[in-house]
Amino acid sequence: MRPPIAALVVLLLVVAALTVIGLGGVHAERVPQAVLNGEQQIAADTAQSVRTAIDVEASTVRRTANAYPATSASTPTTALQALTSARKAVLGKALLDPRTGKLLAAGGRPVPLAGVDVVQAASGHGAVPPRLVTSGGTRQLLYFARVTLPALQEDANQDQFQAPSRPDRQWLLVVCETLPALTTYGDGRSAEVLDARGTALATTSDGAASPAVTDSGLPAAAARAANGSGRDTDASGSMLGAATGSRRTVAGWAQVASATGPGDTDNLGLVVLTSRAVPTTTAAADYSRFALEAAGALAGLALLLGLVLHFFVQRPLLRLYLSAGRLARGATEDGPGAFEELFRPVPVHGFGELARIGRALESLRLQLLGESGPQELPARRGPGYRALAVVGVVVVACWAVPMIFMLNRADTATAVPVPVLADQQARTQVAANRIRQSLDQSYTDLSDVAAGLPGRSRAAQTEVLRHTLADHKQYRSLYLLDRSGGITLRVGDTPLRTLVHVPDGGGITTVNTSGRIPAIAAYAQVRAVKGKAPAAGVVLFGEIDVKALNSVLPRPKLGSVWVTNDENKVLAASVGYRAFQSLPDSGLTRLARATQGAPGAAGTATSAALRTSSGASVDAAAPLAQSGPTARLGWHVVTAEPAAALQIPAVQAEQRTMLAGILGLTLGAACLGWLHVVVIRPLRAVAVLVERLAGGDRRTVLHPVNHDEVGSVTRSLELMRQALAERDRAARSGHTARPSRSLREQTLQR
Structure with missing residues (x-):
């Protein structure tokens, strides 16, 4: 009985202390922490863009070097020209002998190799990482790639290369470029x-x-x-x-x-x-006073409930426990002292079940003395202790419900600082730019592949597509279409397309309008070459794996990210979604529509603080691209970050107020429910049994269930039942008897 009551008081006091600590620590700073966190994430997003640009450039240089069709007739000059002719951003280029560092060919500006140990850099088996060097007072990047070619033996008397006489060897390609442009x-x-x-x-x-x-x-x-x-x-x-x-x-x-x-x-x-x-913020926000008032109110309620339960449940039950034990001793033990226990009336304390049990015990006392026979007790009236537990829950709820639903509610329109909205919008634009770069790179890679297909045999074209699929993980399927729209050559998975058409030009498009997986594809024309074998198809399609696109979307503290088409249907997302479904909230749809510009225009980014079914959030939308192959699609990027994840004072105060209310209500209901299970419900059962016993039921055995106060009362009642049953049997046989000691011991053991 004591643990539930003590736990109720202690836990509610703990919630009161947590309320003071949690809400007392919320203060409005001159520059909110959410603004600092947003700038940190913008720097991280920008750094990722720079990192991605460098990684893409390094892998492109290596891929070009690996794909170079070197022969025994290749010279450093022709190889260098072929390797870098399509690269417009190259400042300088060079081919080196990786064993000696000797310059074999160069072009453009001089490549700043001072301070770069070429032999050591090329000695490893893995890829040579880029280097940051200084040239003309500016910092530039050097990209390296190994060019494998048949072994060439240099003639000492002639500046030419003859037939191979040793196993394959390598040249080291060095490309000098500026740092990637910042956006x-x-x-x-x-x-x-x-x-x-x-x-x-x-x-x-x-x-x-x-x-x-x-x-x-x-x-x-x-x-x-x-x-x-x-x-x-x-x-x-x-x-x-x-x-x-x-x-x-x-x-x-x-x-x-x-x-x-x-x-x-x-x-x-x-x-x-x-x-x-x-x-900077000038408005002060201090929740210390509110925290003290709320904590004081909860502490007062905790002490009040503790006192009520102590005086109306704990003390009456303890007195009842003592009275039942006294009557059991008087009924079962021998001697004048034990018999005198029966002459002391049983006080009736409390109300409800305890009062019923007390009245029944008094009736049993009189029956044990022989002053009265069995009597039917009046039916119970009025509320019992279960009603007291319900009232206790209601009292705690009177404090908790306003904390959860009414107090310290943040105004979404004003709680979120303007810089936080601006940061969410900027990060959404960065995300849109990152997705655009990924799609543009897919189109550029596919265009390069399409340019190399004309003039090749079907087997050679198949091999090129297979190598492309292996090198570019973003593609799930590559295929060629003829002029009727039929697929003439395919590698990879089965195409998802449902639209059969042969588009002109090149770009990015969707090739289905329904289904479980959106099919986004890059396409490029395959030009015919005069005098060479015709291509197997006129358009090369590369379906982009939506999983690869989804993996580009997530960023820390950006929230959920969706890519939508011109009809605001979801094509890709950082969270679970169904293809071509609408955005999860109408407010997000309105925000996406607000970014749409005039016909033919890309539109502008926008942001807003919305309160949706899942709570307040900071949302933004931006067009996917202003230019390039994806500009005419009319796609958008929409983001939604829950305001609860941002360190905004008003939102923090709302969260912690709600948390305090939830904790108080949960712990209060749990402790009172515990009291109901271990005390109130057993008391209700004992009250029914003792009233039956007082009414003459001597056959129903009373089994104690718990080893507590209620269980002790039940054991005492069982001893009294046995004593009354033995007396009734003796009365029927004409003798006066009391329970034997062995019977009493068996009862106590049971």
Whole structure:
């Protein structure tokens, strides 16, 4: 009986203390933590874009080198020209002998190889990672790739190469390029790529020049923080910069390094720094007083419930337990002292079940004394202890329900700071740009493949498509269409297309309008070559695996991400979805429609704070592309981050208020339910049995179920039943008898 009551009081006091601690720690800062976190994530997204661009460029250089059809007649000059002729961003290029580092051929600007140990770099068996070098006072990237060709023996007297005389050997291709271009979003935001010393290698800004650019201490601080976290991770962080009037600079930094294992960017030591001046918060928000008032009210309720249960349940039950034991001793033990126990009346305490049991015990006492016979007790009236438990739950609910549903409710329209909305919009634009780059790269790769198909035999074309499918994991199927739309050559999985048509030109499209999986495909024309065998088809299609596209979407603290078509139907998502379904909330659909521009225009990004069925969220939508092969599709990227995941004071106060209410109601109901199970329900059963016993039922054996106060009362009642039954038998036989000691011992053991 005591543990449920003590637990109820203690746990409610703990909830009161947690309410003070939780709500008392919510304060409105000059720059909300959510703004700092948002800038950190923008820096991380920008760093990922830079990392992806470098990785793609490095893999493209290697793939081109691996696909080069070297022969014994190939010379360094012709090979270098063939390997780099299609690359417009190349500043300088060179072919080197990896064994000696000797320059075999060069083109464009001189390749800055000073400080690069070519022999050591090419000595390993894996891919040679890019290097960051200085040329003409600017920092540039060197990409390396091995070119395998038949062994060539150089004639000492002639500047030519003759037939092979040794096993295959390699050349080392070196391509020099500038750093990938930075793209920033958000008016007034600047972005910089820093080296390990904090020197800016590339800078860009969106909109008006930001005061953050003049905060010269931020780059050095970002470089120190990045160096302190190691060079082979994708660590990120945020900082506060200088204040100018009512605005303060917020900066985020992130390493350009792989988080999943060794990568091409790990040893470059590059750091991305983004910064923006945001208005500071002047409105104070302090929930300490509310926390104290709410905690005081709950503490008062806890003590009140504890006192009520102590005086109306615990004390009456203990007195009843003592009275039942006293009567059992008087009924079963010998001696004048034991018999005198029967002369003391049984006090009736409490109400409900305890009062019923007390009245029945008094009747049994009189029957044991022989002063009265069995008597029918009146039917119970009025509420019992179950009603008391229900009232206790209602009392706790009177405190908890307002905490859950009414108090400290955040106004979605004003609780989310404007910079947080701007950050969500900027991150959505970054996500759209990342998806666009992925789709554009798929189209570019497919166009390169389509350009190499004319003039080849069917078997050679099949081999090219197989190599392409193996090298480009984003494709699930590659196939050629003839002029009637029929598939003439296919590698990979069965196509998902339901639309049979032969489009002109090239780009990105969807080739189905229903089904379980959206079929997004890149396509390019296969040009006929005069004088050569015709191609097996006129259009090359590459269906993009939607799983590969879905894997590009998730980003930390961005929430759910959806890619929708021009009818706002979902094509890809970072969360579970059905193909071509609508967005999960009508507010998101309206937000996506708000980004749509005039006919033929791409539209503009937008953001808003919405309250949906799942709670408040910070949402944004952006067109997928302003230009390129995906611009005419009219697709959008929509994101929704729950406001509960952001460190916004008003939202935090709402969350913690609701949590306190839920905890108080749950623990209060659990403890009172525990009391009902172990005390109230057994008391109801004992009340029925003792009233039957007082009414003359001597055959029903009373078995104690629990080893507690109620169980002790039940054992005492069983002893009294046996004594009364033995007396009745003796009366029928004309003798007066009392229960034997052996019978009493058997009862106690049972």
